[in-house]
Amino acid sequence: MDYKERKEFELKRAEEFIASINAMNDPDIMYKVSHPITDLKDMMNKSVERYGADHVAFKQRFAKNEPFREITYGQTLEDLNALGTALIEHGLKDKRVAVIGDNCYQWASSYLAVTCGLGVVVPLDKELGASELEQLIKEANCEGILFTKKFLSIFQDIKERGETDLRVLVNLNAEKEADGVLSWSQLIEDGKKLIADGDRRYLDAEMYPDEMGVLLFTSGTTGIAKGVMLSQTNICCDLMSAPTLLDTNERDTFFSVLPLHHTYECTCGFLMPMYKGSCIGYCEGLKYIQKNLQEIKPTFFLGVPLIFEMLYKAIWKNIRKQGKEETVKKVLKLNKVTSKVGINLNKLLLKDILKVFGGNMDMLIAGGAAIDPQILQFFRDLGIMALQGYGLTECAPMAALNQDLNPRNDSVGHVLPGVEVKIIDKNEDGIGEICLKGPNVMMGYYNMPEETAKVLVDGWFHTGDLGYVDGPYIYITGRKKNVIITKNGKNVFPEELEYYLGKVSLVSESMVWAAQDDSGQDDLIVATIKPDMEEVEAVIGKEAAADPEKVEKLMWQEVDKINKELPFFKKIRRINIRKEEFEKTTGKKIKRFVESNKQK
Known part of the structure; x- marks a missing residue:
């Protein structure tokens, strides 16, 4: 078929995908308002048409003492x-082009410029070192890279060494070209002149959404990076499906704090708002979260459990400091009753707490790891909807999402409409490996056919996550590679025990693993614990907190409470108290298989 026929086929396929979801007899699929898109170029053109060129797309502080500036959908399309x-x-047509740096409009517009008619975009992790970045650029055959200014010397050195294909460097923060490094803002001006002179090479570029459009390198806890090949069809199916479970629209403002190179933030916190006509406000960094919430006043906040746990602890710490703990608990309890008849006491009586989020917050979404259901419930009791989802880079990344009117705190969510789920190799409790099949599942791992064959079997993606399903809802119990199998065949999920430890205020972080007992005949469960020393000092005093034996005794008291509720084979039999931070991936997950993380 010719190109016109191909585009007609792709549009019909998108329309049929939406129609199939709308036809589902599922009460959780409530928002049947998605519109068809074939690729990201189609998405951006339609968003400008649907929501207006003057509709605000981004809010960003471009210089330290400046106020936040607004960028419209029309300007975004013109810039890209x-x-x-x-x-x-x-010379970058049909080439691999990398993007790296802090979350900002320049990063977002660069990603869109590459994906909407240039080539394959390769988002890189800004936490990686120079040698790792050079290796990934070499593996991906990148010929160009757009970066924020702190990476200037790194990529100049990589280019000069000549061991990669890298030849075009673009500084996202520079005003003008210097030393062979191009300027993002100057390139935009140059491009406008070319278009004004009739250059339509980019505007009329043909789009092939079923081919690789994005190459993402994962940073797993094993340290082996895999390149995940995603098509734009993979991503667009996520964008069309997820909003049927969760209401978002052009009145929303998303708070962007998670790194954009992660698919969770890129698809859900960047491309989803672009698809739905929402605005994105960029946080200036983790230490500015509370300040920027006040300035941006967002309605949506996508985060990882660590961020929401931090806010949860900060809120309760402030409540206790003011001596209002009992009052707040009473108001929350009373509001559960009054809210059923449409009366929200929280907005009146707890407005100081709600101010932490800027005053307009409607939705908190946790992803990337398990979160304590009590934390979700606390935010919901405050009057802010809080729920969790389930994603994997290989699914672009959305696999499941809780419905926003009746979420299940202990579930990672309703399988994404249009996606199938099955559990294989079930044990006696019905727990097995979660497998997914759908149009969002990746094309495969880049240059790794054997690894691809291990996880993609007859169209089913074997996630490596263990769990079970209840109807369309998925429940995760742990990772297949992490499970501890005792000598008598019992399965122990480290994540379960880490969850119990995480509920203890005295514990900052923990990692559960198995070691042989003294006889060498069986495994015993070990927990390496990093205490929250501020909480420890509050309980036993500063002097006692400086004594390692007293700290360990305090930790054993908490571990014993947990052990009382566990069967023998799950009991924690040894603890290591750790002062140093755990070694982590750039995604802030503890590296389980690094030996030093097991030590004191």
Whole structure:
């Protein structure tokens, strides 16, 4: 078929995908308002048409003492078209182009410029070192890279060494070209001139959404990076499906704090708002979260459990400091009753607490790891909907999401409409490996056919996560590679015990693993614990907290409470108290198989 026929086929396929979801007899699929898109270029053009060129797309502070500036959908489309045109002029058509740096409009517009008619985008992890970045650029065959200014010397050195294909460097923060490094803002001006002179190479570029459009390198706890190949069809199916479970629209403002190179933030916190006509406000960094919440006043906040746990602890700490703990608990309890008849006492009586989120917050979504259901319930009791979802890079990344009117605190969510789920190799409790099948599942791992064959079997993606399903809802118990199998065949999920330890205020972080007992005949469960020393001092005093034996005794008291509720084979039999931070991935997950993480 010719290109026109291909685009007609792709549009019909998108329309049929939405129609199939709308036809589902599922009470949880409540928002049947998705519109068809075939690729990200189609998405951006339609968003400008649907929501208006003057509708605000981004809010960002471009300089330290400046107020937040607004960028419209129209300007975004104009900028990405100009940038894409200029990059074609520099020979990057149909090439691999990397993007790296802090969350900002320049990063977002660069990603869109590459994906909307230039080539394959390769988002890189800003926490990686120079040698790791060089290796990934070499593996991905990147010929161009757009970066924020702190990476300037790294990529100049990589280019000069000549051991990669890298030849075009673009500084996202520079005003003008210097020392052979191009300027993002100057490229946009150059591109506008080219378009004004009739250059339509980018504007008329043909899009092939079933081919690889994004190459993402995962940073697993094993330390082996895999390149996940995603098509734009994978991503667009997520964008069309997820909003049927959760209401978001052009009145929403998303708070962007998670790194954009992660698919969770990129798809859900960047591309989803673009699809739905929402606005994105960029946080200036973790230490500015509370300050920026006040300035941006968002309605949506996507985060990892660590962020929400931090806010939860900070809120309760402030409540206790003011001596209002009992009052707040009474109001929350009373509000559970009054809210059933439409009366929200929290907004009146707990407005100081709600101010922490800027005053307009409607939705908190946790992903990336398990979160304590009590924390979700606390935020819901405050009047802010809080729920969790389930994603994997290999699913672009959405696999499941809780419905926003009646979420299940202990479930990672309703399987994404249009996606199938099954559990294989079930044990006696019905727990087995979660497998997924759908149009969002990746094309495979880049240059790793054997690894791809291990996880993609007859169209089913074997996630490596263990769990069970209740109807369309998925429940996760742990990772297949982490499970501890005792000598008598019992399965122990480290994540379960870490969850119990995480509920203890005295515990900052923990990692559960198995070691042989003194006889060498069986495994025993060990927990390496990093105490929250501020909480420890509050309980036993500063002097006692400086004594390792007293700290360990205090920890054993808490572990004993947990052990009382556990069967013998799950009991924690040894603890290591750790002062140092655990070694983690750039995604802030503890590296389980690094030997030093097991030590005191």
